[in-house]
Amino acid sequence: MESTDGFFNEYGGKYVAEVLRRPLDELEKAFSFYMKDADFLEELRIIQRDYIGRETPLYFAPTATKLLGGAQIYIKLEGLANTGAHKINNAIGQCVLAKKMGKTRIIAETGAGQHGLATAAACAKLGLECIVYMGEIDVRRQQPNVAAMELYGAKVCAVTSGSRTLKDAVNEAMRDWAANFENTHYVLGSALGPAPFPDIVREFQSVIGNEVKRQCEERGIKIGAMVACVGGGSNSIGFFNPFIDQKEPRLIGAEAGGIGLGIGENACRMTGDAAREGIMQGYKSCFLLDEDGQALPTRSISAGLDYCGIGPQLAALGKSGRIEFTAILDEEALNAVRFFAKNEGILFALESAHAGAAAMKIAREIPCDQAVIINMSGRGDKDVFITSPVFRPEEWNRFLHAEIERLECNKDIHDAKIMTK
Ligand SMILES: *Cc1c(COP(=O)(O)O)cnc(C)c1O
Numbered sequence: 001m002e003s004t005d006g007f008f009n010e011y012g013g014k015y016v017a018e019v020l021r022r023p024l025d026e027l028e029k030a031f032s033f034y035m036k037d038a039d040f041l042e043e044l045r046i047i048q049r050d051y052i053g054r055e056t057p058l059y060f061a062p063t064a065t066k067l068l069g070g071a072q073i074y075i076k077l078e079g080l081a082n083t084g085a086h087k088i089n090n091a092i093g094q095c096v097l098a099k100k101m102g103k104t105r106i107i108a109e110t111g112a113g114q115h116g117l118a119t120a121a122a123c124a125k126l127g128l129e130c131i132v133y134m135g136e137i138d139v140r141r142q143q144p145n146v147a148a149m150e151l152y153g154a155k156v157c158a159v160t161s162g163s164r165t166l167k168d169a170v171n172e173a174m175r176d177w178a179a180n181f182e183n184t185h186y187v188l189g190s191a192l193g194p195a196p197f198p199d200i201v202r203e204f205q206s207v208i209g210n211e212v213k214r215q216c217e218e219r220g221i222k223i224g225a226m227v228a229c230v231g232g233g234s235n236s237i238g239f240f241n242p243f244i245d246q247k248e249p250r251l252i253g254a255e256a257g258g259i260g261l262g263i264g265e266n267a268c269r270m271t272g273d274a275a276r277e278g279i280m281q282g283y284k285s286c287f288l289l290d291e292d293g294q295a296l297p298t299r300s301i302s303a304g305l306d307y308c309g310i311g312p313q314l315a316a317l318g319k320s321g322r323i324e325f326t327a328i329l330d331e332e333a334l335n336a337v338r339f340f341a342k343n344e345g346i347l348f349a350l351e352s353a354h355a356g357a358a359a360m361k362i363a364r365e366i367p368c369d370q371a372v373i374i375n376m377s378g379r380g381d382k383d384v385f386i387t388s389p390v391f392r393p394e395e396w397n398r399f400l401h402a403e404i405e406r407l408e409c410n411k412d413i414h415d416a417k418i419m420t421k
Contacts (some may be wrong), residue, residue, distance in 0.1 A: 001313070003312075006195025008317075012284060013194070013282075013283055015194060015283060017178070020177065024196065026181070028195070034100055044092070048092070051082060052089065054211070056078050058075075058373070059075045060074055063344060067343060069364060070366055073371075074373045075373070076212055079378045079379030079380075083117060083121050085378030086235045088122065090187075091121070095185075095187065097185075097200075098185035102183075103185040104128060104129060104183050105129045105180065105184040106185055107177060107184055107185075108188075109188070110189065111138055112306075116145065120154035121152050123154065134146070134156055135169050144385070145382075166307065170193075170281055189232070191238075192283055201238075202234075209242045222370045222371065223249040223370065226251050226373045226375070227252045229353075229354040231305040231307050232309065233310055233314040251317075252324045253318070254327075256330075257328050258298075258299040258301070259299065267307060269286045270315070271327045274296055285311065288309075295308045301350055302351040302354065303350075304349070332354075333354050337380060341380075347381065348376055349376070349378035350383050352375070352380075355374050355375055
């Protein structure tokens with residue numbers, strides 16, 4: 001489903017300062033041209049196959065199916081994509097497009113660092129200069145991703161304005177783009193922001209849903225329900241896209257229920273009481289806002305779902321009833337991580353575990369000759385700093401202290417070496 005003039009019913013649009021009109025219009029034209037260009041599509045297909053590692057498997061989960069006692073459980077293993085999550089689909093798509101448009105410089109915003117990491121990898125692969133804007137607070141708490149981005153050759157710019165987090169990184173990226181669009185493309189990370197970004201991100205992520213559709217047809221799988229986690233909405237809209245215009249299957253979006261229903265305790269834009277319609281960062285959608293229209297604080301154990309806005313198409317599809325939304329608590333997501341690791345040997349990212357948990361809840365509502373397909377948007381290696389303190393607090397604490405000791409000890413040796421030189 002394409003937007004109409006950038007709108008999905010009443011949501012979406014292009015609410016930006018005049019200076020951003022030109023780059024957005026130019027992008028829109030280039031995108032609609034190249035999505036019909038055979039050379040572009042072939043180049044993208046080869047990179048998806050050889051660099052990203054597509055297609056990703058659709059895995060039948062036998063033990064989970066037996067234990068949950070209802071639908072057949074299938075897992076789309078997006079976490080096997082190079083760099084560990086679905087975000088590379090969009091980053092590669094936009095970077096190849098940018099190159100075709102003659103851009104040599106790429107900028108991106110990142111919160112937890114996953115989108116920045118995917119964009120940095122895509123730029124390294126394609127030989128593009130890469131600058132990632134990241135709130136200063138996020139830079140400090142997401143060091144493993146910052147280190148990876150720098151390894152890929154990206155420059156990470158710490159943003160010191162406002163709350164020094166994702167929102168401010170987006171503003172900084174927009175400012176840079178407005179000043180430098182002649183040679184620069186802004187790779188936006190989710191299916192939101194001003195038009196045409198929601199359409200672009202959905203199309204590049206639809207490779208997930210298109211593969212699922214083909215894989216199910218080839219294997220004669222009847223889909224009862226599809227479940228995905230929803231941060232900004234890119235993995236879910238790409239996963240759902242080929243099925244949106246049909247009445248079936250059930251499409252279920254799992255939001256971050258955090259620690260409860262109170263303000264500041266979750267990131268529920270569709271299921272909670274604090275959700276309001278509003279316009280922020282260039283688009284109209286549902287947001288967690290206070291009385292004055294200011295963004296409310298959000299909370300989730302998964303950094304990727306911890307955001308106050310949701311893509312306009314998902315908001316529209318939620319309102320029309322085509323997509324059901326459900327809130328999953330931190331606790332339930334952690335249980336799902338343990339459940340699929342132990343029973344299937346698959347380690348879900350905390351974000352994706354929200355989808356896993358939602359599937360666990362509805363498996364019995366679906367007949368046993370039908371499938372529930374979970375989109376595992378990413379794998380959980382990246383979450384060891386979050387999950388270990390919960391699952392094994394004392395051992396983890398001892399490990400970290402030992403690591404600091406090791407570091408300081410090595411520093412002595414290093415310093416001694418320098419002094420003897
Ligand atoms: C970023 C991220 C998400 C959330 O983003 P969407 O745009 O909603 O897909 C979900 N899962 C993983 C693994 C992520 O890195």
